[in-house]
Amino acid sequence: MKSLRECIEKARADRTAIGHFNASNIETISAIFRAAKKQNTPVIIGFSEGERDFFGVRQAVAVVKSIRDEFDFPIFSNADHTYSFERVKEAIDAGFDAVIFDGTELLFEENIRVARKCVRYARASSRDVLVEGELGFIGKSSKVLDSLPVGVKIGEEFLTKPEEAERFVKETGVDLLAPAVGNIHGMLASGLEPALNIERVKAVRAAAGASLVLHGASGNTASDIQGAIKAGAAIVHINTELRVAYRKALMLSLQENPDEVAPYKYLKPAMQAVERTVEAKLKIIS
Numbered sequence: 361m362k363s364l365r366e367c368i369e370k371a372r373a374d375r376t377a378i379g380h381f382n383a384s385n386i387e388t389i390s391a392i393f394r395a396a397k398k399q400n401t402p403v404i405i406g407f408s409e410g411e412r413d414f415f416g417v418r419q420a421v422a423v424v425k426s427i428r429d430e431f432d433f434p435i436f437s438n439a440d441h442t443y444s445f446e447r448v449k450e451a452i453d454a455g456f457d458a459v460i461f462d463g464t465e466l467l468f469e470e471n472i473r474v475a476r477k478c479v480r481y482a483r484a485s486s487r488d489v490l491v492e493g494e495l496g497f498i499g500k501s502s503k504v505l506d507s508l509p510v511g512v513k514i515g516e517e518f519l520t521k522p523e524e525a526e527r528f529v530k531e532t533g534v535d536l537l538a539p540a541v542g543n544i545h546g547m548l549a550s551g552l553e554p555a556l557n558i559e560r561v562k563a564v565r566a567a568a569g570a571s572l573v574l575h576g577a578s579g580n581t582a583s584d585i586q587g588a589i590k591a592g593a594a595i596v597h598i599n600t601e602l603r604v605a606y607r608k609a610l611m612l613s614l615q616e617n618p619d620e621v622a623p624y625k626y627l628k629p630a631m632q633a634v635e636r637t638v639e640a641k642l643k644i645i646s
């Protein structure tokens with residue numbers, strides 16, 4: 361079976377991307393896996409710090425690995441948005457296949473310093489752990505929002521600059537880079553998200569050399585997502601749309617079956633809703 365690094369290389373060669381979907385419970389992981397298996401495409405399960413704490417750091421790794429081993433299927437775990445070296449270390453020690461150090465709220469030099477330390481730690485591991493760095497603030501929540509996240513500006517001058525991306529990758533040695541290219545975390549209630557700046561994706565990719573990761577793709581149009589993939593995004597992150605699908609289906613399930621107390625029965629529609637959402641997204645990106 362291909363490693364995550366090889367899956368990313370193949371996606372780049374094919375001008376497709378790998379889907380990254382977040383989970384904080386086992387039924388969401390199962391739903392994501394079922395959708396990926398149906399389309400026979402590799403998939404990454406992301407766990408933010410909060411999602412990891414809810415699920416259990418080692419448990420998250422163990423569940424994903426057990427599916428990979430049982431089905432001989434390329435499903436990988438990623439420690440999504442990790443804000444300190446200590447927590448990156450914890451994730452690598454626990455066995456995550458990839459980690460994201462998110463230093464977007466730090467000064468540029470400090471972001472470089474900590475990201476470099478994370479890369480060094482990953483390289484010292486006996487496993488091939490991929491490290492992703494981030495440049496440019498795109499907000500922090502995976503919610504439905506009424507307006508752009510606080511602190512996010514999407515004018516061209518606020519997007520990740522190609523020359524900074526080049527320096528960041530060169531000085532840190534990160535395998536993957538998440539730029540700010542008009543994308544935002546969470547999704548807007550209006551349904552009208554800013555367009556992605558595809559030209560900037562292309563320029564950052566050319567300057568940085570590393571494969572790019574598109575965060576916050578919930579709420580973006582299919583053509584924008586596909587444009588970003590053609591321009592250099594090798595991984596696409598979707599979280600909020602899964603959360604919305606899960607919650608809607610769960611509420612309906614509880615309303616329609618007020619006396620049902622078996623979780624494996626009343627949770628089933630939520631699982632199926634997540635599976636359908638992931639399937640639709642995988643058709644767009646892979």
Ligand SMILES: [Zn+2]
Binds near residue numbers: 441545575597
């Ligand atoms: Zn993200």
